Amino acid sequence: MPWLEGVLAVFLKDWRSEFRTRYALNAALLFAVTTLVVVSFAIGAFGISGDLLAAFLWVIILFSSMAGLGQVFIKEVESRTFTALRLVARPSEVWAGKFFFNLVLLLGLEVIIIPLFFILLNPRVGDWSGFLAVLILGSVGLAGATTLIAAIIAQAKGKGALLAGLSYPILIPLLAAATSGTRHLFHGDGGAGQEIQILAAYAVVVIAAAFLLFEFVWSE
Amino acid sequence: MLWQLLLFVWMSLVIVAGFLYAPLAEKLYEMTRIIYFHIPMAWVAVLAFLVSTVFSIRYLMTRSWGDDVRAAISAQLGLLFAVLATASGAIFAKAMWGAFWNWDPRETSIFLLLLIYGAYLTLRSAVEGEDKRARLAAVYNIIAFVTVPFLVFIVPRLYFSLHPGPLLNAQGRLEMHPRMLQVFLASLAGFTVLYFWIFDLSWKVARLKRKQEEAS
Numbered sequence: 001m002p003w004l005e006g007v008l009a010v011f012l013k014d015w016r017s018e019f020r021t022r023y024a025l026n027a028a029l030l031f032a033v034t035t036l037v038v039v040s041f042a043i044g045a046f047g048i049s050g051d052l053l054a055a056f057l058w059v060i061i062l063f064s065s066m067a068g069l070g071q072v073f074i075k076e077v078e079s080r081t082f083t084a085l086r087l088v089a090r091p092s093e094v095w096a097g098k099f100f101f102n103l104v105l106l107l108g109l110e111v112i113i114i115p116l117f118f119i120l121l122n123p124r125v126g127d128w129s130g131f132l133a134v135l136i137l138g139s140v141g142l143a144g145a146t147t148l149i150a151a152i153i154a155q156a157k158g159k160g161a162l163l164a165g166l167s168y169p170i171l172i173p174l175l176a177a178a179t180s181g182t183r184h185l186f187h188g189d190g191g192a193g194q195e196i197q198i199l200a201a202y203a204v205v206v207i208a209a210a211f212l213l214f215e216f217v218w219s220e
Numbered sequence: 221m222l223w224q225l226l227l228f229v230w231m232s233l234v235i236v237a238g239f240l241y242a243p244l245a246e247k248l249y250e251m252t253r254i255i256y257f258h259i260p261m262a263w264v265a266v267l268a269f270l271v272s273t274v275f276s277i278r279y280l281m282t283r284s285w286g287d288d289v290r291a292a293i294s295a296q297l298g299l300l301f302a303v304l305a306t307a308s309g310a311i312f313a314k315a316m317w318g319a320f321w322n323w324d325p326r327e328t329s330i331f332l333l334l335l336i337y338g339a340y341l342t343l344r345s346a347v348e349g350e351d352k353r354a355r356l357a358a359v360y361n362i363i364a365f366v367t368v369p370f371l372v373f374i375v376p377r378l379y380f381s382l383h384p385g386p387l388l389n390a391q392g393r394l395e396m397h398p399r400m401l402q403v404f405l406a407s408l409a410g411f412t413v414l415y416f417w418i419f420d421l422s423w424k425v426a427r428l429k430r431k432q433e434e435a436s
Contacts, residue, residue, distance in 0.1 A: 148363060152356045156346040166343060169335040170363060173370035180374065195374070202370050209366045213359045216280050220351075 010097025028068025032113045035060050040120040050186030053123045058179045069146040070163040072098045073154035095214040103143040126188045134192055137199035138178040145170050148210040151217045174202050234407045242403040254312045256403055260411035262305040268298030273365045276358035288354035293422040299337045306330050325375040336364040
């Protein structure tokens with residue numbers, strides 16, 4: 001089977017099984033929406049500066065992704081399909097398929113929470129293309145790092161707590177760059193050009209490293 | 221035994237010289253002394269993490285038990301020295317700037333290293349099975365190491381630094397009194413040897429334990 005077909009097969013398998021239960025999406029979405037409402041409710045009628053809004057936005061995205069993105073590998077262990085998948089697909093196909101699935105899940109989540117965020121908290125954005133670039137590149141890096149860590153923690157004890165504990169240290173540079181870029185865009189002072197470059201470089205490096213390292217995580 | 225004694229005398233001399241022999245730097249007053257202890261500890265922490273990553277990469281190539289154990293030993297030592305460097309740095313920050321912590325770029329970087337290697341050791345304790353633990357921990361060590369350099373680019377955009385400048389400034393000129401430099405370099409060498417000594421001791425202990433387990 002050619003490589004791309006294998007990737008697509010893994011992706012579609014996860015897609016189908018996700019839409020039978022919608023567990024990962026529901027968990028992440030519920031978390032994101034409740035957090036968003038809690039933040040908005042806590043701020044109340046007071047205006048809040050763009051600095052804080054940018055930080056809130058990325059904290060919400062980061063925490064919701066922890067609620068959903070770990071499932072891709074945890075469910076393979078829980079339903080005991082880990083070994084079967086190991087037999088039928090090459091490691092790089094599994095990683096790429098799961099990565100695209102997580103990326104689609106994350107972007108789907110953002111399609112819902114970003115408009116809600118704008119409705120509830122009303123930040124001002126001048127440069128929409130810059131904002132989308134920060135959002136998408138940030139999501140690519142986030143999905144890339146989290147997918148590899150999810151594969152690691154699926155084989156450990158105490159999976160849920162471990163995912164956040166292991167992912168955050170790696171994601172701090174990404175979080176810092178994304179927050180800083182979003183803050184500049186919410187402020188309207190200068191662009192987020194430098195942050196976009198950093199986010200793109202981070203995504204490329206993390207995905208390349210994960211691609212090379214995944215085989216060691218996956219195969220005995 | 222001889223060189224351990226030598227190291228003891230060497231380090232004692234460094235401590236004494238740091239307080240009595242070296243002159244004070246401008247604007248740092250008595251806080252100058254921290255140069256001889258804080259910087260070498262931070263240096264050893266970074267060195268230890270580097271050694272740990274190198275052994276992790278080696279493990280994935282050789283799959284030999286010893287490489288994984290040495291990666292773990294070095295990570296533990298790095299964590300110890302990083303905690304010491306962070307604590308001494310925080311005391312300096314309190315004396316110099318009035319607050320123990322203010323997310324200075326260097327504080328941020330060392331804090332991130334603490335988090336990463338704390339997570340690395342937590343992961344080790346959460347995986348059952350020697351080979352699996354070694355594999356997963358090595359992968360985590362490498363991916364974490366790859367992301368650290370990004371901080372160098374992004375953090376200066378977020379916070380400005382009050383930290384005293386690096387030893388070598390942009391012109392490549394050393395701005396240190398010759399006597400200060402002597403004590404500083406002596407301390408750097410002493411701490412580095414100290415690290416390799418503890419590393420070697422832990423590695424010996426690990427091998428003996430292994431032998432004992434195999435025998436029983």
